[in-house]
Amino acid sequence: MDFTSAAADSFERVPGLSPRQDPSLQRGSPTPTLTPTPISLTVLQNGGNWTSGLLHGIMFEEMDHSGDGGIHGQLLRNNGFQGWDAGLTAYKPLGDVVLAQDINNPLTESMTSTLSVTLAPRPGAGTTSTEFVGFGNTGYNGIPVSNSTSNVEYYTSFWMMGDYTGDILIRLVGSRSGNVYGATDLNVRGDWAQFRFFETRFNVSVRPEMQRGYFEDNGENEWQVLWRADEVRGDVLNFGLVQLFPPTYKDRPNGLRDDIAKEVEALKPAFLRLPGGNNIEGLDVANRWKWNETIGPLEHRPGRQGDWHYPNTEALGLDEYMQWCEDMDMEPVLTVWDGKSYGGIIPAGEMQPYLVDILNELEYLLGPATTPYGSLRAHNGRIPPYNIPFIEIGNEDDYSGGCDTYASRLTLIHNTIHTAYPDITLIANNIDPACLPTPPIPGLMYDYHYYRNPDDLAAMFDLWDNWGRDRGKVIVGEYGVRNFSDPDGVFWGFVQGSCAEAVHMIGLERNSDVVRMAAYAPLVQHFGFTQWSPTLIGFDSRPNSFTPSTSYFVQRMFSTNRGTYVHPVQSTAGFGPVYWVATSNSSSYHLKLANFGDERQTVIVRFPGAGRGTLEMLSGPRDASNTPYNVTVVPSLTEFLVSSDVYTVYMEGWDVAVLVVS
Incomplete structure (x- = not known):
């Protein structure tokens, strides 16, 4: 798919988009030989209809x-034990603990289950342990971690009830590599009188030495809540409504x-x-x-x-x-x-x-x-x-x-x-x-x-x-x-x-x-x-x-090329396989084109005026797709400045194009 105009003063790529590599897009290249009869379109100023602007x-x-x-920004799965059969979906024990969905200690009348974490017996008198125990949540088939070497701030919170006062270690960890992408200590004070709310923020990054492990994890990351086994004074802690947020759109809470x-x-x-x-x-x-x-x-x-x-x-x-x-x-x-x-x-x-x-x-x-x-x-x-x-x-x-x-x-x-x-x-x-x-x-x-x-x-x-x-x-x-x-x-x-x-x-x-x-x-x-x-x-x-x-x-x-007025178009051919619509707003005219067929087509367009414009095109083989992690079909975008009001667009089969003229 390509484009020519009657008098192109400048003809350059727009950075950041990937154009199709077609030599006919280069200035001075010969016009390709086309079999079908060219279609001529003249965009008229009078007639037509207003649009809703909401289409x-x-x-x-x-x-x-x-x-x-x-x-929605919250990354932990089954964080409120909602639905018909929540169970322990997405939770995992870390260390010598037993996890259970607890319906006897609800967080509120609305959230009727919490996570019960039962600890192994404490070390005997006079002994200490450096072992960390707790639980993890693996999110929705993993927790996304931004591939950034600079710090990205995550927010986390939970409700806790139980006889424990001290530090809790919160981490975002690669399940395969063990890379710790972010961690913080949160001081908590709990008892069995009520659930108490705790929250904190911590920085997440992928340091250069973690890069290989980061891709090995392949998204299989988990959020962990840990504490020293020898510092737990009771044998059970309950957690409700655990949450983890990456940066949110416009920094909105929740x-x-x-x-x-x-x-x-x-x-x-x-x-x-x-x-x-x-x-x-x-x-x-x-x-x-x-x-x-x-x-x-x-x-x-x-x-x-x-x-x-x-x-x-x-x-x-x-x-x-x-x-x-x-x-x-x-x-x-x-x-x-x-x-x-x-x-x-x-x-x-x-x-x-x-x-x-x-x-x-x-x-x-x-x-x-x-x-x-x-x-x-x-x-x-x-x-x-x-x-x-x-x-x-x-x-x-x-x-x-x-x-x-x-x-x-x-x-x-x-x-x-x-x-x-x-x-x-x-x-x-x-x-x-x-x-x-x-x-x-x-x-x-x-x-x-x-x-x-x-x-x-x-x-x-x-x-x-x-x-x-x-x-x-x-x-x-x-x-x-x-x-x-x-x-x-x-x-x-x-x-x-x-x-x-x-x-x-x-x-x-x-x-x-x-x-x-x-x-x-x-x-x-x-x-x-x-x-x-x-x-x-x-x-x-x-x-x-x-x-x-x-x-x-x-x-x-x-x-993104929305008009407020639809213009009549005088044409030398009926619709099919090429279809078109012309609109305008206060600053530009837009011509949208689709070639619903295999053959290459030539479309010659006359607008009521001439000036600076763009041509955006989506092109590819008929059955081509963008599949996970493999985005190959993307639009090309060309900027131009012309002194003539006549433009020629060459369209491959199955092409979609939007021509905008200021």
Whole structure:
């Protein structure tokens, strides 16, 4: 894939991105011979339509340990013994001790288990021991340690009860090499009267002499709590809610992992749909996502068994979601529970308690600090109300048994919210007429979720490009290309699939005054706990594990070049295999292109003006993927300054390109 212009005054690489090594990109190289007839596009100033400005966003839900063990910063697994069968998952004894999950000494009414550490008999009178004993936690298949020779500050805390006063040694250690990447002594004073809270910070680094061992550990690191065996005056100590945080995004307490959050931030998403899709529903009614159990001090959040069959700590709760939105300048799209779980559906006539619960949640988010729930928000550290412009009512009733009763439940919830908050835009969770009220509710938006193979997703270009303005405004809350030859297997995003997503997104963008929002899903996954693939970003505890998919780069290219106006384009060819959309904002024009075919194509573009610009391109063989620790398909970026308003873009098969002209 390459680019030429009629009069290039300068033509240089942008540092930090890896361009495809194509000699035709060099100034003065001959124009390649192309077989297909060139396509001419003229971007017109008049006509077209305004856009919502919100089209490209993200959807997040707790799955594949995307939150716990993922974007949420806390690194220790099973730290609150939550869920149905926690046991001693991730814990290990160190020295002559016995570990047990203790239900007789709960930390709080919400955290009903703690870790009991039973010590071997103390040395006899007059004897001493230099042995250290204690326990470790191995995190989510290891604990990530930054490969930095300079100090990185980690935060750690725990609650302790037992007859011990003295120093506790806290370490971050390589399980294979024994390298101590960070350690500190914490002086504690405990007794059996109550649990006491202790916290400290310590520096973590990989010194040069540790480098080899660091890679041998391959992410298999553990957090250790140790004390001198001969200094323990009792024979049992209990620990509750152990925590370990690396640096967090914007230094927020109980915040997001800085390294993962910055990868998401680079997408510049316009909105966040929260708290996800399936995860709000619950495996049964009792295990639905309950907003009031995700707020306040962590020791008072009971957690639950999540829909993806592992415990959810809910440490990434409602306030943390809202802080995430503010920190990344995203509009929140809040989902409220609509009475449907995977284990049962509440009839419309029995919904009253849940309607009250929704109003309580909205008062918590939107009410003044003088209201009961607004004052609770203020007590939890947030005095001014949040901003909630969109609320979605439930999730996927059309897919999971709720269709027959959704219309009545939707109407109840819509009327309840709209009466109290008439300025909030409400969203139905599907687009199936069989599941929706007749006649339609005025002003309601509609959400549509789908996953397709490449050909079928690209074919949806026509659906959205021609979506009628009389059919209601739409959010595509989840979409993406999946490998339906093995839908339950583990596979990776690939070039053809990402190109299909680009074609589909071009259809969305051309009509984005009606198709207001769209989000690829899922967002992130931990490679060690994959139940759904592919996702935009993958990672685990190993060094250099971050793996942005080919789809991630396409999403970033489209989202970071967002216009506020869609321009008509005069063309010499119809859509297919090349697709395009032209937009502008106050500073630049953008032309997004996708070549959904094998043949090389030439696109000649005329903009209303000429100036400085960039060409960003994603190119690779049709089936090429970015796989864990092996990111080979990345965009190229070229800067240029031209005096002509005519540009020529050469596209290989399956290429995606964004041409920006100031």
